[in-house]
Amino acid sequence: MIETIVIILLILMTAFYVAAEFATVSVRKTKIQYLAERGNKTAADLLPILNDVHKLDEYISVSQIGITLSSLILGAYGEATIGLQLIPILENSFNMEVTTATSASAIIVLIILTSSQMVLGELIPKSLALQYSVQVALYTLRPMQWSLKFFSWFLIILNGSGNAFLRLFNINHAGHRHVYSTEEISMIIEESRNGGLLQTEETRMLHQALKLDLRTVRQLMVPRSSISSINIELSIDQIIEIVSQNPYTRLPVYSGTVDNIIGILHTKDLVRAYVETRKIESIKDILLPVTFIPETVKADKVLVSFKNTHSQQAIVIDEFGVIVGLITLEDVLAEIMGEIGDEFKEEKIIYQLLADGSIRISGLTLVDEAESLLGTLWDGESDTIGGIVSEKLGRLPEQGEKLNIQDMDVLVEKVENRAVTSIIVRPMEKING
Structure with a gap:
């Protein structure tokens, strides 16, 4: 016993x-x-x-x-x-x-x-x-x-x-630490979702946040052709007219050409100056400093830059210092949370299913984002669907032009500011079906 x-x-x-x-x-x-x-x-x-x-x-x-x-x-x-x-x-x-x-x-x-x-x-x-x-x-x-x-x-x-x-044996003793790789964190997120602790949308946002270091500014930015900006030489009345018709609260201001951006105009500063003085001679004194950022910088580093500079947008430049676009805090957050709209902005239509089974796709859609729509990943060096179309033709497409990309019939529906902004595609499953 x-x-x-x-x-x-x-x-x-x-x-x-x-x-x-x-x-x-x-x-x-x-x-x-x-x-x-x-x-x-x-x-x-x-x-x-x-x-x-x-x-x-x-x-x-x-x-x-x-x-x-x-x-x-x-x-x-x-x-x-x-x-x-x-x-x-x-x-x-x-x-x-x-x-x-x-x-x-x-x-x-x-x-x-x-x-x-x-x-x-x-x-x-x-x-x-x-x-x-x-x-x-x-x-x-x-x-x-x-x-x-x-x-x-x-x-x-x-x-x-x-x-x-x-x-x-020259082995460092690292000790017991709770350190996880990105892949392990993704697995933990999935386990939490399977266990009922996370909703589907929460899981998606967490996965997207982990992928920010894989996205570059070039992939998320607003291209130069779509930037809304103001010429410093315009009269105050003209500037107020542009601001009143624009959905954005921060607008780049340039002198001479768009390549010479000298500051950012915040509409709140414009209104405050007008209320205080009732007459504005020039907007130079109320411009905010402009932040420039290379197009190759990763999205997670952009968030750090915005935090350090206390700004919410930056002008994107290429390796030669040429302005190629603009990126905002909203652009980065949209990568995590999805498109964020408000009552002043027109809703962006990424794709639209047509009656004949074809799909209308925005030319600015990223190639990897369009993969689920097209059923395959288009090959090429460009980041966007519109860029791939131009790349395959070797020139700027004309509106109404047709071509075939990886056994898919593609119609160039709209070209604006020397960029393909809309195409109509018949995906592989529709062709084969």
Whole structure:
């Protein structure tokens, strides 16, 4: 009876350290921080361990020491008690010799204790720790703190020898850190959606946010031909007329040509100046500084630039310093949230299904965004559908011109400002069907 109780206690000891280790490694630090900020003292004591790589290493090391010691003691104790009791039983029941009975007894004890240890001492506590990581991490903290004090001397010896061994092979000890790659974060997002924690639209936006570093300014910008701008030489009445008919609150101002943008006019500043003076001689004094950004910059870096410069738009230039477009904060956010409209702007029609099965597509649609509509990805160097059409022809298409791209009939519906703005395509499935 006593032997059974001791064995159960040793298995529970293993289970405790296994649960403590897996719970602490898998628990979300943000959740513990949330509980600590709301007065949970245990969470407040656990948070410094999660924030400090060295302390977390010690915490995990103590768990492993506890698991190893309890397993070794369990094996030795089981062999010394149950094993010895089995030997005479095997001798009498199966007419075994002492040597054979001793070996058979050792094997039987090994199988029984190993199976019990794996199921009750490792698999079950590990599953519970992963499923209820917050609760288990908090409940096991106090006993683990006692273990840290008790094994501190042993821990110094083991960590010192382990680090010395790693240094022999020039291996850096990075410690236990909760660091995830973009792919792993995407998997976590999908698991959260499958578990009902995220809605479909929330999942889509999170995935899009992770892809911002794959998008360039060139892919998101408003092309130069579509920029609404103001000539500084115009009269105040003409400028007010342009502003009143324009849906945008920030307009680039140029001198001479659009290549010489000298500032940004905010309509609020124009109204304020008019209200204060009732007469505006020139808008030069109320122009905001203009920010220039290369077309190759990634979208996530654009957000950082907007934050640092306290601006919401920038003029896009190519490698030669030539203005090629304009990008706004809204353009970047639209990549995450979808197109953001208001009551003053005309809704952008990306595509429209026609009665004959064809699709009208905006020439400014990005090639990869049109893939789901066309059933395939158009090959080419251009970023937009309109650019691919011009690229295939080797010249600027004419309105009404027809061509074939990857077995699809394409009609150039509209050309504006030397750019293809609308095409009509019969996708592959429509042709083959």
